[in-house]
Amino acid sequence: MxxxxxxxxxxxxxxxxxxxxxxxxxxxxxxxxxxxxxxxxxxxxxxxxxxxxxDEGLSVVVSIGNIQRLDPQHEGKLVHITGVLQTSAPLFDPNYGVTLQCVKLKRQVEMYQWVEYEESKEYEEGGEKKTETRYSYNTEWKTEVVSSRHFDREIAHRNPSAMAVESFTAVASDVQVGSYYLSKGLIEKIDSFSQLSLTNMGNPQAFVIKEGNYFYHSNNPKNPEVGDLRISFWYAGASMGNSLGTVDTVSVIARQRGVELAPYKTKSGDQLELLYLGSHTSEEIFHAEHQxxxxxxxxxxxxxxxxxxxxxxxxxxxxxxxxxxxxxxxxxxxxxxxxxxxxxxxxxxxxxxxxxxxxxxxxxxxxxxxxxxxxxxxxxxxxxxxxxx
Structure with missing residues (x-):
């Protein structure tokens, strides 16, 4: 430092x-x-x-046991279902050859950069107001570009102005629980990400080095230089047919609208569209929402x-x-x-x-x-x- x-x-x-x-x-x-x-x-x-x-939702919700068959008598009603996630096709990152059957696949890019820290204290001396500022510089992995233009000493601590590779998140177009399709609002609630293990993968490109669970754009990942990149992959909502060996279960409370689960508008004016990871009863979900x-x-x-x-x-x-x-x-x-x-x-x-x-x-x-x-x-x-x- x-x-x-x-x-x-x-x-x-x-x-x-x-x-x-x-x-x-x-x-x-x-x-x-x-x-x-x-x-x-x-x-x-x-x-x-x-x-x-x-309270209104809890009084009218209907728990559906068989989610593999749509029941027309529940059309327009607030329903509660529990089941495993299903997606129609795996998500794929062509640049690094990563593929996984899940709801969301996120490529997270970090760049090794200079970061400036400052600590200031004010005091009076000789009839003047003085400000003493201590600047310190450290190199860290950051997901956003740190602008060095306003550093107190930019010349020795200059960062690149952009990343050569951008972060992005791929989202499955069709997500099912049994015979029901989830609305976009429910899919957005699947946001608990876990890092994907890259143990069984090799180097995707000649200039990319795999070290642990990261792909590095660096000559020496153990001794990186400013401007080097490291890429990790994260997933949310592991669905059936994935290579992880586990599948995520979700509990959903929403309105049955044909084959889709959509928002339910209450008499009070709010819209109910709830999704929790794991197996939960309707009482447990509404209690958590009250909290x-x-x-x-x-x-x-x-x-x-x-x-x-x-x-x-x-x-x-x-x-x-x-x-x-x-x-x-x-x-x-x-x-x-x-x-x-x-x-x-x-x-x-x-x-x-x-x-x-x-x-x-x-x-x-x-x-x-x-x-x-x-x-x-x-x-x-x-x-x-x-x-x-």
Whole structure:
């Protein structure tokens, strides 16, 4: 690893310059503050709608035991099937002679390149603001081209501008489970890739060297140079007739539409088109979907609250700028502003979530509103009252 350090100096920003920067931050904060309401409010409606759709799906789904024969009485209904994957033809990479009976075959190309890392720290010295940056360079295998144009020292760490071989993914056109064909949406859900072993394969071309489970475009794979390539192959959805000795089983919940399994539209408005690797009952699949919906809901709640907290902090930063000449006062104001942003963002987030639940569960909405107002009163009670003489 190579490294070097640079130090850049700049005069301390004046009051008007800092005030101008604060004004720009206030605008960004205002946008984040407004956007947080949209994220929090719409997230609650989405969560309720998804939960209702899953409950509806579980109440009407029909589990089909014999998937080798289509039953006309299930036409248009939400069905649950479990079976092994089948594809009509193997997928093939003509450049490297790799072929496999599967749903997806991915060629992953990596190039040996320079990668720049930097660590910066700021400090004041002699009335100037200085930035010390330490740059380090290492060679690594990367799937994307790393541009060296903006490296601090490009001359000794120059990367090629493009790869001679591109990555790609081949997808089977027809995928079946028993007598049923999977829709494109269901095929897209088969995305659990495993690396293909190249043990029984030789060198596909004279200038390509096989080492382990990789094909190398290199004079010496054990000591590669910048610009060398290595290619690996990955597959998803091993189907019947493959050379691996194993076949993937999937469980699908979708609407029977002729010979195809297609999306099922619920009364709540969502579309159900579910696929899980392995053998699962319909109850297990819907339980997993409920858990996924709950996790997504809490992640968006946390994101909305954080956006609101940051937005309020940026909008209030002008008060910190006005007193940043006085260290003790500045620290106290900074702490007070953070506590204010924490209390206000928590209260407004709960109120927004309560508003989203008002049409679905009014009692829960009122409870959340009471907690939000309680946070404000609790914060005010901590503020000491002035003594009147």
């Amino acid at each position: 190579k490294e070097h350090t640079t130090v850049k100096s700049a005069p301390n920003a004046g009051f008007l310059e800092r005030l101008s920067d604060t004004a720009g931050g206030m605008l960004v904060g205002f946008i984040a503050f407004c956007l947080s309401f949209y994220v929090l409010f719409t997230n609650e409606g989405r969560a309720v709608q998804t939960a209702a759709s899953l 996924s919906n709950s996790m997504k809901t809490w992640m968006l709640r946390g994101s909305g609250w954080f956006m609101m907290f940051v937005g309020i902090g940026l909008m209030m930063k002008i008060f910190h700028t006005l007193v940043d000449w006085f260290p003790i006062v500045r620290d106290l104001v900074n702490l007070g502003l953070k506590l204010f942003a924490l209390c206000l963002s928590s209260s407004l987030s709960l109120l927004t979530i309560a508003a989203g639940w008002f049409f679905y569960r009014p009692l829960l909405a009122l409870l959340l509103s009471a907690v939000a107002i309680g946070i404000i009163f609790l914060a005010r009670s901590r503020v000491p009252s002035k003594k009147h003489q």
